[in-house]
Amino acid sequence: MDPSGIFPTSYRTDRRVVRTRWQAIALAVFMGLLLAAPYLASGRIIAVLNMMLISAVIAVGLQICTGYAGQINLGQAAFMGVGAYTASILASKTGMSFLLTIPLAGFAAALFGFLFGLTAARIKGFYLALTTIAAQFLFHFAVLNLPSSWMGGSNGITVPPAELFGFRIVGETSQFYMNLAVATIMIAGAFGIIRSRFGRAFVAVRDDDVAAGIMGINVAATKANAFLIGAFYAGVGGALWAYLIRFVGVDQFTLFNSIFFIAMIIVGGMGSIVGALVGVFVIRVIQEVIATVGPNIADSVSFLGGDIVFAGMNVILGGVIAGSMILEPKGLMHRWNILKSSFRIWPFPY
Template sequence: MALLPSGVFAESYAADRALVRTGKQWVALGLFVAFLFVLPLIFGTRLTAIGNGILITAIVVVGLQITMGYAGQITLGQAAFMGVGAFAAAALARAGAPFWLCIPLGGVAAAVFGLLFGIAAARIKGFYLALTTIAAQFVFQLAIVNLPTDLFGGSHGLSVPAASIGSLRLTTETSIYYLNLIVCIIMVCGAFGIVRSRYGRAFVAVREDDVAAGILGINVVGAKVLAFLIGAFYAGVGGALWASYIRFISVEQFTLFNSIWMIAMIIIGGIGSIVGAIVGSVVVRGLQELVTALGPVLNEVFPAFGGQLVFAGMNLVLGGLITFFLIVEPKGLMHRWNKLKQAYRLWPYPHA
C-alpha cells in the first residue's frame, strides 16, 4: 500500500485510484514532461536518436508488461508481434495509406497475430506457453521470407516511405522524436487505465491463481486472450513507429534475441509495474548504446575481433543483468525505489 503524507487522504473511490494525488506530484510530473519535450533542444542529434529508440522500445515493453507482468502469460514472441506491426504498416504506407492510419492498423495486424497465441494460452501455461510463443518468431520469419517480395520484401527487406502528416514530412530526428513521444504518452496513459480497470484486476487475479479467478466468476479464457491482444497491439504500434523511423526493415531486426532483451527490461524495471517497464527500457537501451559505443575502441585494440567482442559484450551484459536482478532484486528497480520512498516517509520513525 502506498504511504501518503499526513493530511492527504481519499474521500471517494475515484480519488483513491488516482495516480497523481498531491501538488508536489503534479509539479514533478509537469516538470518531467516538460523536460521530455525540450530534450531535443538541449542535447544533440545523437542523444535524440537514442531517445527515439527508447520511446519505441518503451511502448513495446509496456505491452509486454501487461501480458506478462500483470496477466502472468509468459511470451517469447513480442519481437515477432512488433515485426508484424512494422511490416503491416510499411506495406500500407507503400500502398499509399495515410501515415496516421498506418500506426493503429499496424497494431491491429499484430493483435490479430497475437490472438492465435492468446487462444493457445487458454489451454496451456508456464514453460509450455513459452515454447508455444517461440513459434511466433518462426511463423513470422517464414511468412515474411516466403510471401510475395513486392509486398513484404522477402529476405531482402523492405524500404519504408518517409512519415508525413498532411504536408508535414517527419524526416529529422527531432520531428520523429516528438511523434514518438506523443504516441508513447498516449500508450502509457492507456496502459495505466487498463491495469487500473476491472480488466487489469482480472489480469492480476488470473496471474495469481487462474482456478480461483474462475471460481470468483472471472472469464479466465477471455482475460488471457485479451492480455495477448493488448500486448501484441502495443508491440504492433511500436513496430509501426520503428518502421517509419528506421525507413528500412527486415526480419533480422525482430529476432528471438530481441524478445529476450524485452523480458530482461521488465525484470530489471520491475514485473507488474508500468513505470518499471519504462525504467527497464531506459536502463537496458542505455547499456546497449554504451556497449555499442565501445565498438570503435575494441576494433582498435583487437582489430581481428572487435565486432565479435561487441556482440559477446551484449550477451554478457544481458545474461549478467538478468542473473544479478533475479538474485539481488527479483522485484526490480521500482520495488527498490518504492521501499526507499516508504523509508523516507517513515523517517525518523522506522518502527512505525
Template sequence: MLPTGVLFETYSAEAGLLKTARARVAVAALVLALLAAPLATGAYLQGVATHMFITLIAVYGLHVTVGMAGQINIAQSAFVGVGAFATARLSEFGLPFFIVVPVAALVTGAVSVVFALPAARVKGFYLALTTFAAQVLFPIIVLGLPTSWLGGLVGLAVEPLTVAGRPMNTPTHMYYFTLALTLIASYAAFNLHRSRFGRALKAVRDNDVAAEVMGIDVLRHKIMAFFVGSMFAGVAGSCMAWVLQFVTVESFTLFTSVWYLGMLIVGGAYSPIGAILGVAFITLVQEGLHELGTAILRSGAQEAGGAIFAATNIALGACILIALIFEPRGLAHRWQVLKTGLQLWPFPHR
C-alpha cells in the same frame, strides 16, 4: 504510501495516477525535460532516445501479457514486426498516421489472437514453446508469402511519415513523434492497472481457479492479454517502420524478444514503472558500454575495445541474473522502497 494530509473526496480521485502536487510537478518536469532535450542533443542521442521510446512501448505490451496476466511471451519482437509490416503496407495507401497506427495495432492484436487461441489453453513451459513457435514462424511466413505481399527477403520500403502534410524525416521529428506515442502508451498502461480489465488479468495471474469461480472468463482474458499486449507491440512496430523507413524480417528476431523480457525482468514485471526503469537501465548500460568501447578503440587499443564490445552481452546478462537473484521484483520495487524511505525520513517507521 501517501504523505499525511492528502485527502480525496471521490474514489475516482483516489484512483488518480498523480495524487500529490509533488508527483504532478515531477512528471511535468520530466515531460518538459524530454520536450526540451533535442535542443541540447545531436542526432545520435536523439536516435538512441527514439529507439528507447519504441522499445518502451513494446515492453509495456509485454508487461500486460507477462506481468499482469502471467502469460509468458517470447514472441514480442515478432509482433512488433507484424505492426511494422502492417504499417509499411498501409502507408502505401497514403493514409494519415492517426489511422495507420490504430489499424496496425488492431492487425497485430488480431494476429496475436491466432497464436493465443492455442497458447491460452496451456501453461508454463508449453506456453513458452507455443509463443516461441510464433517467433520462429514469423520470418518463415513472411519469406514464404509472395514477394508482392510483404517483400520477401528484400523487405518493404515505408512511405515517409507525414504529419499535417509535412514530411517527418529528421531524427528530431521522429524523436517527437515517438515521444508523443510513448506518452499516450504510458497513460494507457497505467490506466489498465486501475480498471476492471486490469484487475481481471491480475486475478487470472494470481489464482486462475478462484478467478474462474468468481465469474471471470479465464480463457478469454488470457487471449485478451495477448491481444492488448500485441496492440502495444503494433504501435511500436509502426514507429519502427517509420524510423527505419524499410522493414525486413531481420529486424525482428528472437534475440530482441528475449531482450524485451530481460528489460521487463530487470525493471520489475508487475508495474509499468518497471517497464520504464528496465528499458532505461538496460539501454543506458548498452549505450554506456558502446561509448566506452568506441572510446577505447579510438585511443588505439584495438583488443581492449573489442573486448568491451564482446562483453556487452555478458554484462547485460549479468544484470538479468543479478535482478533475478537479488531483486525478483525488479528496479520498480527498489524505487518504491526508496520513495517510501524518503517520505518517512527522518523517521524510519510508519
C-alpha cells in the same frame, strides 16, 4: 504509502496515478524537459531517445501481458514485426497516412497475438513460453516464404516517410515529437487499462486463475485479451520503428529482441508500468554504452578480435540482467518504493 496526511476516501482516489501536488509538478517538469529535449541535447541523444520511446511502447504492452496478466510472452518481437510490415505495406502500396497505418498496424498485430492467446486458455508456464516462441518462427517463415511481391521476402520493404498536412516527418526532431505523442497516448492508455475492471481481472488471473474463474471471471477470454492488448502495443511500436528506420527486414525482429523486452520489464519491475519505463531506460543506456565503448576496446585490444570484444559486451549485459534477477528479483521499482516508504516514515522503522 502516501505522505502523512494523505488519506484516499474512494477507490477512484486510491487508484489515482498522480496523487499529490508535488507529483503533478514533477510530471509537468519531466514532460517539459522532454518537449525541450531536441533544443537541449545533441542529435545522438535524440536518436537514443527515439529508440527508448519506441521500446517503451512495446515494453509497456509486454508488461500488461506478462507483468499484470501473468502470460509468458517470448514472441513480442514477432508481434512488433507484424505491425512494422503492416505499416510498411500500407504506406508504400496504398499511400495511406500514418494516422491510419499506425493504429491498423496495432490491430493487425493484435489479431496475430489473439490467435496465440487462445492457446493460453489450456496451457501455461513453460508450454505457453514454447507456444509464443513458435509465433516468432512462424512470423519469420511467413515473411521469407510468401511471394516477395507481398512482403519483400529477404530483401525487406522500403518505407516512405510519414507526412502530416504536406509536412514530411523525416528528421530526428520531427520523429521524436511523433514518437513522443504516440508513446504518451499509449502509456496513458496503459494506466487506464490496469485501473479498470480489465486490469483487475488480469491481476486476478495472474495470481490464481482457478480462484478467478470461481469468482466469475472468464479466464480464457481474460488471457486472450492480455495477449491481444500486448500485441497491439507491439504492433504500434513496430509501426513507429518502420517510420524511424524507413526500412523493414525480417532480421530486425528476432527472438533475441524478444528476450531483451522481457529483460526490460524484469529489471524495471514486473507488474508496474513505470517499472517497464525504468527498465527500458536502463537497458537502452547499457546498450548505448556498449555500442560506444565497444569499438574503442576493439581497437586497443585488436589481437582479441572485434567479435570477441562485442561478445564479451553482450555477456556483460546478460550479467546485469542476471544480477538484477538475483539481487532484486522484484525490479528496481520495488527498491524505489521501499526507499520512498522509508523516507516518509523516517525516523520510525515501521
